[in-house]
Amino acid sequence: MDDYGRLALAVAVVAAVAGTSGGxxxxxxxxxxxxPCMYIFGDSLVDNGNNNDILSLARANYRxxxxxxxxxxxxxxxxxxxxxxxxxxxxxxxxxxxxxxxxARPEDLPRGVNFASxxxxxxxxxxxxxxxxYPLSEQVEHFRAAVSDxxxxxxxxxxxxxxxxxxxxxxxxxxxxxxxYLNNYFMPNYYDSARRYSPRDYxxxxxxxxxxxxxxxxxxxxxxxxxAGVGLIxxxxxxxxxxxxxxxxxSGPSNQSAVATEDIAISIGIGGGGGIGxxxxxxxxxxxxxxxxxxxxxxxxxxxxxxxxxxxxAAGGCNETINSAIDIYNKGLLAMVKxxxxxxxxxxxxxxxxxxxxxxxxxxxxxxxxxxxxTVLNRGCxxxxxxxxxxxxxxxxRPCDDRSKYMYWDAFHPTEAVHRIYAxxxxxxxxxxxxxxxxxxxxxxx
Numbered sequence: 011m012d013d014y015g016r017l018a019l020a021v022a023v024v025a026a027v028a029g030t031s032g033g034x035x036x037x038x039x040x041x042x043x044x045x046p047c048m049y050i051f052g053d054s055l056v057d058n059g060n061n062n063d064i065l066s067l068a069r070a071n072y073r074x075x076x077x078x079x080x081x082x083x084x085x086x087x088x089x090x091x092x093x094x095x096x097x098x099x100x101x102x103x104x105x106x107x108x109x110x111x112x113x114a115r116p117e118d119l120p121r122g123v124n125f126a127s128x129x130x131x132x133x134x135x136x137x138x139x140x141x142x143x144y145p146l147s148e149q150v151e152h153f154r155a156a157v158s159d160x161x162x163x164x165x166x167x168x169x170x171x172x173x174x175x176x177x178x179x180x181x182x183x184x185x186x187x188x189x190x191y192l193n194n195y196f197m198p199n200y201y202d203s204a205r206r207y208s209p210r211d212y213x214x215x216x217x218x219x220x221x222x223x224x225x226x227x228x229x230x231x232x233x234x235x236x237x238a239g240v241g242l243i244x245x246x247x248x249x250x251x252x253x254x255x256x257x258x259x260x261s262g263p264s265n266q267s268a269v270a271t272e273d274i275a276i277s278i279g280i281g282g283g284g285g286i287g288x289x290x291x292x293x294x295x296x297x298x299x300x301x302x303x304x305x306x307x308x309x310x311x312x313x314x315x316x317x318x319x320x321x322x323x324a325a326g327g328c329n330e331t332i333n334s335a336i337d338i339y340n341k342g343l344l345a346m347v348k349x350x351x352x353x354x355x356x357x358x359x360x361x362x363x364x365x366x367x368x369x370x371x372x373x374x375x376x377x378x379x380x381x382x383x384x385t386v387l388n389r390g391c392x393x394x395x396x397x398x399x400x401x402x403x404x405x406x407x408r409p410c411d412d413r414s415k416y417m418y419w420d421a422f423h424p425t426e427a428v429h430r431i432y433a434x435x436x437x438x439x440x441x442x443x444x445x446x447x448x449x450x451x452x453x454x455x456x
Contacts, residue, residue, distance in 0.1 A: 093429040
């Protein structure tokens with residue numbers, strides 16, 4: 011082979027290697043991001059440390075939280091990365107992990123920041139039982155301050171038009187609502203919202219506030235919205251642990267008192283808030299005479315890996331009172347997204363909204379759990395009591411050995427493995443039952 015032939019072969023090899031993401035990384039080349047930035051608003055499902063240094067029970071800055079996260083200090087309410095961490099990577103943001111607003115530097119702002127806060131809700135009073143947190147309205151105000159600071163960076167030099175053009179290409183992920191139910195509406199000993207509103211009226215109240223805050227974000231430059239619905243939080247380990255022998259949700263003053271004063275459960279599941287559970291009551295809360303609605307595959311109720319467990323909804327053991335209320339809210343949220351996309355309020359002209367149906371994605375995940383390697387569907391990898399859900403993961407507690415087999419990390423939040431699947435569905439699913447009307451990758455391309 012002559013020199014020209016060797017040169018042609020070398021060029022062909024380089025082109026072939028560069029055609030793969032691994033090859034691009036190996037050669038030090040980097041693909042262009044699909045979106046220049048992403049901003050995150052939400053609760054403990056996506057909080058990455060904003061609550062770390064405030065007086066709050068809704069914190070996850072202690073081990074074993076983050077046991078599989080090696081890129082920084084703990085603060086995420088799971089064992090590793092969250093859904094938005096995976097999404098930012100799929101969008102090719104580099105570095106992919108966005109900083110929490112609490113520790114962000116001015117130079118971080120143009121690439122994206124996480125404003126989410128564990129325990130937060132749409133209503134400002136939601137989560138007050140947990141202590142300090144940042145409700146959606148405060149998160150939006152934090153973003154307002156960030157936009158102002160961004161304009162003063164060297165990249166924009168006070169050019170408001172340039173800032174607006176930049177933000178118009180960013181992805182704005184917003185996931186709220188779970189805490190408004192678990193740490194408000196369904197906590198009658200602390201809040202009076204259930205006495206004041208029917209489930210339908212309460213959903214309308216939440217959606218009115220949600221719409222107002224999304225409009226605020228629009229006014230600050232947001233145009234591409236990803237709005238996550240609330241998942242089946244009536245099926246999380248915390249709720250399963252509260253079910254009575256007949257698979258009905260615990261109810262009545264005596265049971266409510268036990269939950270409020272003995273378990274002090276700081277909660278949130280798929281789609282929302284969360285925190286730390288503390289036992290101060292008799293033997294840690296619920297009566298040990300109330301067995302789990304499921305039989306553990308290996309006969310244990312601890313942290314062993316166990317065998318396959320039945321899906322909660324398949325066994326009929328979920329708290330359907332909560333799930334019914336969530337269904338009303340999610341249907342209203344989807345209707346709001348459709349209204350915005352179909353030329354709704356004039357002040358949102360030019361915006362595009364994507365709705366993530368966490369319920370449908372969750373049902374599909376549960377139905378195909380074995381294909382994803384999940385064998386434990388109804389209890390947390392780390393926690394105490396029935397379903398590892400009566401008290402959430404405690405400091406320095408030993409979690410399960412194989413997190414990849416568990417759908418839930420603690421009493422309320424999914425494992426990293428589940429977060430990864432949810433992110434993949436949000437980014438590339440072609441099912442309008444899961445993402446409507448388009449997926450996140452398509453939204454980024456607009």
